[in-house]
Amino acid sequence: MIEVVKKEKIIEKIIIEEVPRCPECGSTSLKKDPARGEIYCENCGLVVEENLIDFGPEWRAFDYEQQQKRSRIGPPLTFTKHDKGLSTEIGWENKDFSGRPISPKNRFQLRRMRKWQRLMESSERSLIGALKEIHRMASVMSLPRNVQEVASLIYRKAVSKNLIWGRRKEGIAAAALYAACRQYGVPRTLNEIEEVSGVSRKIIGKYFRVLCSRLKLKLPSPSPRDYVPRFCSQLHVSRKVYLKAIEIINEVEKKGLFVGKAPAGLAATAIYIASILCGEKKTQKEISNVSGVTEVTIRSHYKEMVRQLGLEIDIS
């Protein structure tokens, strides 16, 4: 029992505080290539030497495959199951594991354990519902498992700090997922979370702030770069466009034109420009559809960027 609690503390620490980031572009989309024994950044392509980054204890799973391969006794600890995957039931019989009766002295203790478990069950039932909801949303948005883990963890913390009281638990679940996405540098917009959760984005935003302040979450503000991989893959553009878009964003960032603009809008615009420059033009409408940013916004940013970067664009 004690052992389990200890382990949980360690996991919390690792997941919350040690998300490895690319030293080049700050993205968290680092991928490990086990065959080559190297770690590379999916975002900017930088190869990070393995010994430069401390990935923590041996069991730190970097991706799903790795997590599956990791040899360990029993199923892996997870936060997405209400009992963290440790399913132990306390039976009703006063018998021990070999079927012998339990001494009266221990029987008292056993009774207390049963009572405790019943108590836990009622509060955990709502937890189960919330974790299921998180799982559902994460599945619909095809988010990686890590994100789901962190969202579940944040939700647990919210429960332990009594932040659910007086709030809709779907809202907290959505906010937790939103926070987890940002934590991992794979941000979703509030609109997207709204769509999948059915909770208004105002509420999600409000709850999100509560989570941030009460749980002391230090979340990096989303960079336009974080949106580029997803938008690009949804648009089916080549890697060339993708890299060009990143390049444009770096340029724009250097000139300090970022402040006050919505990251998703900048990402969408950069991709639009990149697609034209690479001769794989996507229409503003197409980009608008996958990014949830209006064509008008893309246009105004587009004009601004072209002017500031001194790009010459042939309309063809």
Place this chain on the structure above:
DNA sequence: CGGAGTAAAAGGCACTT
């Protein structure tokens, strides 16, 4: 249809009272 452009409404944020 794709895009440029515009006015007005709506939204979000920092700041004050």
Place this chain on the structure above:
DNA sequence: AAGTGACTTTTACTCCG
């Protein structure tokens, strides 16, 4: 906590090639 104001984004629309 409500109000204000500067600013961004969206809505809805027209016009052009």
